[in-house]
Amino acid sequence: MDMRTEYLGLQLAHPIIASASPITGSVDDIRRLEDAGAAAIVMPSLFEEQLRQEAMAMDRLMAAGEESFAEATSYFPPVADRHGGLDRYLETLRQASESADVPIIGSLNGISAEGWVGYATGVESAGASAIELNIYYIPADLAESGADVEQRYVDVVRAVKSAVSVPLAVKVGPYFSAFGHMARELVLAGADGLVLFNRFYQPDYDIDKLEIARTLELSANSEIRPGLLWIALLYGRIGASLAATSGVEDYREAVKYLMAGADVVMTTSSLLRHGPGYIGQLRDDLSRWLLERDYGRVDDVRGCMSLDRVPDASAYERANYIRILEEFELADTA
Numbered sequence: 001m002d003m004r005t006e007y008l009g010l011q012l013a014h015p016i017i018a019s020a021s022p023i024t025g026s027v028d029d030i031r032r033l034e035d036a037g038a039a040a041i042v043m044p045s046l047f048e049e050q051l052r053q054e055a056m057a058m059d060r061l062m063a064a065g066e067e068s069f070a071e072a073t074s075y076f077p078p079v080a081d082r083h084g085g086l087d088r089y090l091e092t093l094r095q096a097s098e099s100a101d102v103p104i105i106g107s108l109n110g111i112s113a114e115g116w117v118g119y120a121t122g123v124e125s126a127g128a129s130a131i132e133l134n135i136y137y138i139p140a141d142l143a144e145s146g147a148d149v150e151q152r153y154v155d156v157v158r159a160v161k162s163a164v165s166v167p168l169a170v171k172v173g174p175y176f177s178a179f180g181h182m183a184r185e186l187v188l189a190g191a192d193g194l195v196l197f198n199r200f201y202q203p204d205y206d207i208d209k210l211e212i213a214r215t216l217e218l219s220a221n222s223e224i225r226p227g228l229l230w231i232a233l234l235y236g237r238i239g240a241s242l243a244a245t246s247g248v249e250d251y252r253e254a255v256k257y258l259m260a261g262a263d264v265v266m267t268t269s270s271l272l273r274h275g276p277g278y279i280g281q282l283r284d285d286l287s288r289w290l291l292e293r294d295y296g297r298v299d300d301v302r303g304c305m306s307l308d309r310v311p312d313a314s315a316y317e318r319a320n321y322i323r324i325l326e327e328f329e330l331a332d333t334a
Contacts, residue, residue: 001287002297005039007241007264008130008167008193010103012039015298016254016283019245019266020044020107020134023276030096030104033271037280040102042266045109045134046089046119086119090126097127105169108160109134116156117163130167133160134198146177153182154189161190169243171195174226183230184238193241194234195266196227218269223247228260233316235261235306249273251285261303 003014018038023029025044033041097104106123108131110116120131135156139149153172161168170191176182183194204213224247231242244257245266254265271278286298295301303309307316 001291001295002299003283003287003290005264005298007040007243008169009241010040010129010167012103012264014039014283014286015258015262015264016279016286017042017243017264017266018271018276018279019268020132021268021272023271025092027092027095027099029276030100032276033279034100034102036277037283038102039264039283040105040129041096041100042105042107042132043089043093043096045107046086046123047109086122090122093123093126093128097129103129105130105132107132107134107171109136110156116160120160120164124164124166128166130169130192131160131164132169132171132195133157134171134195136173136198136200138200150176150182150185154185157186157189157191167192169193169195169241171198171245173197173200174230175200179230180233183234187238187240191240193243193263194238195243195245196230197246199223199246218272219246219248221247221249221253224253224256227262228256229316231257231260231262232306235303236308248282251282251289254282254286255289255301256305258298258302259305261306263302 005012005015007015007017014037016038017040018024018033020042021044024033024041030041030043093104093106104127106126106128108116108119108123110119110133116133120133123131133156135153137149137152153170157168157170168191170186170193172182172186172194174197186194199219204215205211206213224244227244227246231244234242241263242261243264243266244260244262245268247253247269248257248265248267249270257265267279267282270282274281290298290301307313310316
């Protein structure tokens with residue numbers, strides 16, 4: 001079985017990738033995932049806000065005694081060296097890139113063009129095979145229009161792409177009025193691939209403490225449907241790699257994403273549930289499914305259910321929604 005896959009111009013042994021998570025953040029974790037069979041590994045996101053808070057905290061600490069003791073600031077490292085979180089991340093990335101035989105992809109989650117570009121160049125210098133921009137932005141300002149939000153995304157992608165030479169993937173959510181158009185604009189701005197979709201944090205309430213409950217639930221396989229829809233609609237139409245993420249619990253979701261047209265399938269929740277070794281089972285189960293159906297290559301199944309290749313394209317359009325409702329009504333009255 002030929003499982004070889006290309007993603008962002010990178011040659012991979014198969015299409016199953018370990019996406020950004022707490023179990024991709026150390027060299028030992030990365031080695032375990034590689035040994036288990038991951039085709040590539042995305043490191044956890046480097047958050048611009050965390051680095052800024054760290055720098056501000058250090059600045060406050062340094063300033064605390066400078067009026068009382070003139071020599072107080074000499075106890076601290078130069079400003080240029082005060083990037084503990086960033087340095088740790090880049091050193092882990094450097095060691096992982098040097099020791100691993102699979103591509104290591106750096107992940108950035110920023111809020112400003114300056115932050116994105118500065119950190120992206122550092123990640124590239126540390127040896128990342130590619131960079132994934134995890135754009136997570138909630139427009140809470142009611143004066144900010146949809147066009148403004150979309151332009152923010154495009155500007156970030158264009159700025160980062162102009163600063164680095166490694167492939168650039170953009171991980172976004174589905175919450176755009178015309179996602180297909182937005183996908184094309186991101187590719188035109190320089191994205192080499194799109195990762196569909198990230199999961200926006202949605203708060204819950206603790207009604208007894210009157211507090212916002214900070215909870216994060218692992219994804220369920222029912223969450224693959226937005227990704228299936230848009231990967232199937234975009235496949236072969238935007239000139240960029242397509243990565244599927246969210247809702248991958250076993251090989252069935254991987255098969256469906258590949259049928260839609262995904263180049264690779266990323267997973268986090270299943271690895272957190274079952275352990276890093278589970279990625280090898282996903283790969284083996286996918287290979288077995290393909291062999292049982294006489295597919296010689298993973299490419300033979302890729303995109304077979306995409307918009308351009310299904311016999312009835314209306315299955316992806318409004319007409320299918322009407323048919324579903326009609327069939328439900330008939331079943332309910334039977």
